[in-house]
Amino acid sequence: MAKLTTKNLTKHFGGLVAVQNVSFSISSGEILGIIGPNGAGKTTFINLISGIYMPSSGTIEFEGVDISLMPACERAKIGIARTYQLIHPMEDLNLIENIMVGFLFAGNKSMKEARRLATELCESMGLRDLDREVSQLTMLEVKKMEIAHAMANTPKLLFLDEIMAGLNSDETKEMIALVKRLAKERDLAVGVVEHVMGVIRELTDRVIVLESGEIIAEGPYETVSKDKRVIEAYLGGTA
Amino acid sequence: MKRATSYILPVALVALGVLFPLFFGPYPQTVARTIFKYMALALTWDMLFRSGQVSFGIAGFFGLGTYAAALLALKAGFSYPLAILAGALISGIFAYILGFLVLRLRGTYFSITTLALAEIFRVILRNWTSFSGGPEGIVLPQIIFNGDSRCLYWIGLAVLLVVVVVSQYFEKSKLHFSLISIRDNEVSAQTSGVNIFRTLLVVFTVTSFLQGLIGAVDVVSVGYAMPDSAFDSNYTLLPLAMALLGGQHSTWGPIIGSVLLGVASEYLKLKIPYGHLLVYGVIIILVILFMPEGLIGLFRKKKGAKRG
Amino acid sequence: MAHSKKAIPWIIAGAVGVIGIFLWKPTVLVYGVQRAGLYASIALPMSLTSGILHIVNLAHGELLMVSAYITYTLALLLGLDPLLALIPTMLVMAIVGFILYELTIRKALKGPELNQLILTFGIGIALSQIITLIYTNQTRKLHLDYVSASMTIGETSFGIWDFTFVALSILMTIGIRMFLSRTKLGKAAVAVGQNPKGASIVGIDVQKTYAMVFTISVVLVGIAGSFFLTRQSLFPSVGSPFTMKSFSLIAMAGVGSISGVLYCSLALGIAEAIINGIPHMSGWSDIVFFLIIIITIAVRAKKTRKI
Numbered sequence: 089m090a091k092l093t094t095k096n097l098t099k100h101f102g103g104l105v106a107v108q109n110v111s112f113s114i115s116s117g118e119i120l121g122i123i124g125p126n127g128a129g130k131t132t133f134i135n136l137i138s139g140i141y142m143p144s145s146g147t148i149e150f151e152g153v154d155i156s157l158m159p160a161c162e163r164a165k166i167g168i169a170r171t172y173q174l175i176h177p178m179e180d181l182n183l184i185e186n187i188m189v190g191f192l193f194a195g196n197k198s199m200k201e202a203r204r205l206a207t208e209l210c211e212s213m214g215l216r217d218l219d220r221e222v223s224q225l226t227m228l229e230v231k232k233m234e235i236a237h238a239m240a241n242t243p244k245l246l247f248l249d250e251i252m253a254g255l256n257s258d259e260t261k262e263m264i265a266l267v268k269r270l271a272k273e274r275d276l277a278v279g280v281v282e283h284v285m286g287v288i289r290e291l292t293d294r295v296i297v298l299e300s301g302e303i304i305a306e307g308p309y310e311t312v313s314k315d316k317r318v319i320e321a322y323l324g325g326t327a
Numbered sequence: 328m329k330r331a332t333s334y335i336l337p338v339a340l341v342a343l344g345v346l347f348p349l350f351f352g353p354y355p356q357t358v359a360r361t362i363f364k365y366m367a368l369a370l371t372w373d374m375l376f377r378s379g380q381v382s383f384g385i386a387g388f389f390g391l392g393t394y395a396a397a398l399l400a401l402k403a404g405f406s407y408p409l410a411i412l413a414g415a416l417i418s419g420i421f422a423y424i425l426g427f428l429v430l431r432l433r434g435t436y437f438s439i440t441t442l443a444l445a446e447i448f449r450v451i452l453r454n455w456t457s458f459s460g461g462p463e464g465i466v467l468p469q470i471i472f473n474g475d476s477r478c479l480y481w482i483g484l485a486v487l488l489v490v491v492v493v494s495q496y497f498e499k500s501k502l503h504f505s506l507i508s509i510r511d512n513e514v515s516a517q518t519s520g521v522n523i524f525r526t527l528l529v530v531f532t533v534t535s536f537l538q539g540l541i542g543a544v545d546v547v548s549v550g551y552a553m554p555d556s557a558f559d560s561n562y563t564l565l566p567l568a569m570a571l572l573g574g575q576h577s578t579w580g581p582i583i584g585s586v587l588l589g590v591a592s593e594y595l596k597l598k599i600p601y602g603h604l605l606v607y608g609v610i611i612i613l614v615i616l617f618m619p620e621g622l623i624g625l626f627r628k629k630k631g632a633k634r635g
Numbered sequence: 636m637a638h639s640k641k642a643i644p645w646i647i648a649g650a651v652g653v654i655g656i657f658l659w660k661p662t663v664l665v666y667g668v669q670r671a672g673l674y675a676s677i678a679l680p681m682s683l684t685s686g687i688l689h690i691v692n693l694a695h696g697e698l699l700m701v702s703a704y705i706t707y708t709l710a711l712l713l714g715l716d717p718l719l720a721l722i723p724t725m726l727v728m729a730i731v732g733f734i735l736y737e738l739t740i741r742k743a744l745k746g747p748e749l750n751q752l753i754l755t756f757g758i759g760i761a762l763s764q765i766i767t768l769i770y771t772n773q774t775r776k777l778h779l780d781y782v783s784a785s786m787t788i789g790e791t792s793f794g795i796w797d798f799t800f801v802a803l804s805i806l807m808t809i810g811i812r813m814f815l816s817r818t819k820l821g822k823a824a825v826a827v828g829q830n831p832k833g834a835s836i837v838g839i840d841v842q843k844t845y846a847m848v849f850t851i852s853v854v855l856v857g858i859a860g861s862f863f864l865t866r867q868s869l870f871p872s873v874g875s876p877f878t879m880k881s882f883s884l885i886a887m888a889g890v891g892s893i894s895g896v897l898y899c900s901l902a903l904g905i906a907e908a909i910i911n912g913i914p915h916m917s918g919w920s921d922i923v924f925f926l927i928i929i930i931t932i933a934v935r936a937k938k939t940r941k942i
Contacts, residue, residue, distance in 0.1 A: 140517070164518050164520035177512075177515075189520075190520065192520075454918040607760055615753055
């Protein structure tokens with residue numbers, strides 16, 4: 089069953105259309121890739137789902153409930169989580185405290201409980217020395233922290249915005265395995281925005297392609313990657 | 328073990344504070360009372376600042392509490408304890424209502440609007456002569472506890488302790504996390520389930536309630552209220568400088584800062600009657616430019632260096 | 636075109652209002668315009684710093700006050716007319732502005748916005764306290780014959796000296812516009828104001844531009860300060876309300892809009908004069924600015940949120 093469904097989702101800023109008539113759905117346990125050239129509206133799309141932006145028109149349904157106008161903090165509570173392309177952790181909190189935030193507020197847990205759950209989560213993801221300042225973390229650890237930070241919402245739906253960018257190939261492999269395992273263990277619906285096609289091929293069950301805010305192709309990676317319009321979009325030709 | 332030792336210092340300080348009037352006369356008591364007042368205000372300012380919002384409206388809610396308590400005591404015949412509580416409540420209620428307007432604003436706009444609010448309160452109380460006594464203000468028939476300096480000292484201390492306890496609660500509870508996450512990254516705070524507006528509304532209301540409480544206790548301790556003294560911009564300036572010097576975003580910072588600056592200013596006031604507040608301006612400039620973490624920050628750095 | 640069409644109802648409403656006030660109390664109109672001139676000549680320099688350096692200088696009113704005191708001192712020491720003392724005052728203010736920028740603002744520009752706000756708040760306090768140290772709280776005033784010049788039309792007579800503020804504000808507007816559009820530094824300043832990174836890529840010295848613009852704005856507020864002295868009594872806190880008033884005008888006009896400051900000053904100057912014109916209401920006129928600032932800020936905040 090579809091976890092999240094959008095219908096004709098549209099967002100414009102003044103006269104500029106960022107996302108247009110996007111209708112799609114994603115189910116539990118599914119990993120969906122979202123690709124498209126720069127400026128295609130991928131991040132705006134995630135911002136709409138997570139409630140950072142309110143849609144100009146169209147609807148978003150989560151578990152059959154219309155959440156189009158629900159504020160972001162409420163969406164976090166019903167099980168929607170995301171990471172950010174530009175990772176900007178809370179610098180005045182250390183590693184474990186950063187993870188606790190989601191448990192405390194999205195999960196409404198007590199301080200003691202949040203610390204326990206955050207520790208458990210971090211350990212399961214291979215993060216150690218949890219009292220370190222965030223400035224001391226390696227790139228891979230920062231990325232893992234970003235995912236853990238989102239997972240602290242105990243989400244049913246998770247969007248990852250270019251989480252692999254800047255990692256080397258070994259690290260990327262580790263992250264792919266991690267995301268797959270999380271999705272499977274927790275029966276998550278996962279949306280992945282990535283630029284590296286190898287990652288999309290490895291990780292996703294299905295792909296949607298955005299160009300100028302619209303879906304131009306949808307299907308398994310193998311099919312989509314051969315689609316003429318997709319190739320044109322990536323080569324910069326106007327369809 | 329660690330728990331027990333961490334209580335020794337605060338308990339000793341409170342004991343010292345309570346016993347102080349047994350060893351010192353009225354003048355030191357008055358000085359201490361003034362310091363307590365500014366210390367409490369500095370803490371309330373810092374509590375909101377922990378969320379990254381700079382209020383220039385401390386004097387506004389302090390003055391609101393002052394006038395509300397004085398007018399209720401004088402015109403509605405409230406007993407002093409009741410008037411104090413009502414003064415604080417009115418200040419808090421005003422903040423709650425105005426919060427719907429100002430807490431949508433950020434940065435400079437928030438700060439300037441809080442300053443404008445304080446000015447509006449002042450202009451209204453200054454000009455609504457039939458209600459507030461106008462520029463000459465109002466005089467209460469008597470000072471609380473008949474002006475007994477020890478009792479005045481203790482009630483000042485009691486108010487300070489209330490503020491310290493609330494500040495500690497802010498630091499030890501979930502609020503600590505929501506405030507920091509609002510300060511560091513509002514967008515990400517939202518998607519982690521932090522209701523930013525509601526959190527800020529709670530903090531703004533609580534801190535304004537406390538500022539009103541401090542003002543209300545002050546007015547029954549001095550016996551009069553005038554628009555230019557109740558809304559004196561020093562009530563904004565001094566607490567801000569004290570909190571910054573001691574170290575922002577903590578309970579200890581404003582406490583240390585206000586002891587240092589409070590004692591220094593008392594001394595300077597005698598030496599230099601005109602212009603001693605220069606110290607506050609210079610402190611603010613120096614702290615912002617060279618020591619943004621304040622004195623507490625220097626201590627923390629040293630500790631960190633030792634550990635590292 | 637669309638812009639001018641939108642303005643038509645406003646212009647009509649304004650004209651009707653002006654005629655109404657004229658029939659009611661013609662002096663209100665005169666004093667309103669004069670007030671507007673004063674407010675605009677103080678706010679315009681602030682508009683320059685907030686438009687290009689993107690800082691709100693909370694010491695702005697204090698700089699006005701400092702300049703007035705400098706002019707006062709020069710006038711007393713050298714026996715100069717304040718309008719002659721204006722020239723050395725400008726020089727001193729240029730030095731003050733440059734030093735302030737180099738020692739404090741420059742460093743704070745790199746930091747968070749709130750630090751800049753608190754910093755300039757501190758600078759304002761320091762300036763007013765330095766003046767208090769030197770001159771105490773005593774009120775100072777120069778007595779000049781020409782400021783009491785007046786004029787009578789029909790049955791109403793009014794002071795005309797304050798029209799110099801109107802002239803000053805118009806000259807300042809023209810001057811700032813010419814500076815921004817005609818001079819090399821001005822053009823660089825516009826570029827830096829819009830996009831400092833881009834400007835530095837094309838070879839503009841951003842730091843130097845900031846320093847010059849800040850200094851110019853301090854000199855301009857210094858000029859306003861010298862004129863301010865001709866009319867007003869001085870005391871150390873005389874400048875501080877003007878920080879708020881200038882900020883209100885800029886927030887209302889929209890950051891960076893020079894002519895907008897002029898129009899908004901006119902509206903608020905007349906609004907204040909109207910309240911002053913009603914018997915027993917003069918004390919309330921201060922509230923005009925504070926209410927306007929809260930309303931405009933709230934409306935603007937709402938607009939930005941919708942986008």
